[in-house]
Amino acid sequence: MDLTQILAGYWSIPLIKGNFIVVLNLIGALALGFALGYERTYHGRAAGMRTYGLVCMASAGIVLVSGYPELWFGGHVSSPDWHVDPTRSIQGIVTGIGFLGAGVIMKDGLSISGLTTAASLWTASAIGVMVGMGLYPAAIFFTVGAIGCMTIVSKVEQHLPSRPAVTITLRFRAGFVPKIELIRQSAHLAGFSIQSQSIVISHQQGRTEWHFVMVAIDKVACAVLPDLADQFQRIEGVEDLNLALARI
Numbered sequence: 001m002d003l004t005q006i007l008a009g010y011w012s013i014p015l016i017k018g019n020f021i022v023v024l025n026l027i028g029a030l031a032l033g034f035a036l037g038y039e040r041t042y043h044g045r046a047a048g049m050r051t052y053g054l055v056c057m058a059s060a061g062i063v064l065v066s067g068y069p070e071l072w073f074g075g076h077v078s079s080p081d082w083h084v085d086p087t088r089s090i091q092g093i094v095t096g097i098g099f100l101g102a103g104v105i106m107k108d109g110l111s112i113s114g115l116t117t118a119a120s121l122w123t124a125s126a127i128g129v130m131v132g133m134g135l136y137p138a139a140i141f142f143t144v145g146a147i148g149c150m151t152i153v154s155k156v157e158q159h160l161p162s163r164p165a166v167t168i169t170l171r172f173r174a175g176f177v178p179k180i181e182l183i184r185q186s187a188h189l190a191g192f193s194i195q196s197q198s199i200v201i202s203h204q205q206g207r208t209e210w211h212f213v214m215v216a217i218d219k220v221a222c223a224v225l226p227d228l229a230d231q232f233q234r235i236e237g238v239e240d241l242n243l244a245l246a247r248i
Contacts, residue, residue: 010074018071020186023066029060029131032143033124039150040117047104047117052124059093059128067132090129097125111159120150165246166192166225168232174206176237183235187214190231191222207239213246 030053037052064091065072101118123146130139172178187194192214200211216222223231225243232241 006176012062015071018068022061022068022071024062025060025131025134026057028136028139029128030057032056032127032131032139033147036120036124036127036143037145039147040232044118047121052121055097055121055124056128056131059097060132061128062089062093063129063132065089073089086133087144093125093129094122116150120146162219164219164222166214166216166228167244167246168210168212168214168242169242170184170210170232170235170238171240172208172210172237174210178208178210178235178237183210186235188217192228192230193217 033053033056034049034221036056037047037049040052041048041244046152063086066084068085101121104117104121105112105114124143127139127142130136130142170178170183177178184194195213195215198213202209229241229243232243234239
């Protein structure tokens with residue numbers, strides 16, 4: 001048997017047709033991943049078009065591999081009776097994306113970020129699974145819905161009633177003992193209420209440090225961050241402060 005016959009056995013017409021279908025599915029999954037990832041790229045997130053494209057295409061590829069056992073090993077198998085369960089591949093994808101999503105979630109004190117990126121990566125994998133299963137209209141609709149959720153819904157949230165949260169760290173001069181009533185009064189004047197369960201107090205080298213979360217009483221009437229900083233700098237004994245919008 002010469003080389004031509006060997007290659008013909010691995011590149012027969014049915015195998016070429018099967019690979020062509022798989023490639024088209026991978027291209028479609030990559031395009032949908034790019035579309036979903038562009039929203040994250042536009043907003044300056046670490047995971048962008050490349051990440052989403054790879055996640056979506058890889059998910060589709062894994063499902064496609066489990067769905068075309070007749071293409072395995074060039075169609076030359078010792079036992080043609082395959083018992084393939086694609087749901088196991090899907091379970092593995094979900095588990096793997098869970099680890100990837102956990103890597104983009106960041107916790108800084110009481111503030112947590114990256115949840116939307118993690119959820120959208122999970123969505124990208126689901127889109128890839130749909131493409132791999134041949135549910136193309138559903139995958140396209142899912143992509144459009146996910147993009148709309150991350151763009152339109154975020155703008156709608158800005159006009160809905162809400163209570164923004166702010167994390168604050170107050171460092172007092174050495175030997176000074178702060179009073180919670182005075183701090184609560186300053187917060188109330190700025191239009192915020194302190195979440196008592198969030199208060200963390202520490203002592204370092206004779207200096208007291210308070211860390212807590214405040215929630216706006218009214219989104220419209222509450223003070224903006226510069227005015228809020230000025231309000232708390234006036235509290236007796238405060239030497240340093242740090243405040244930022246909290247994502248809790």
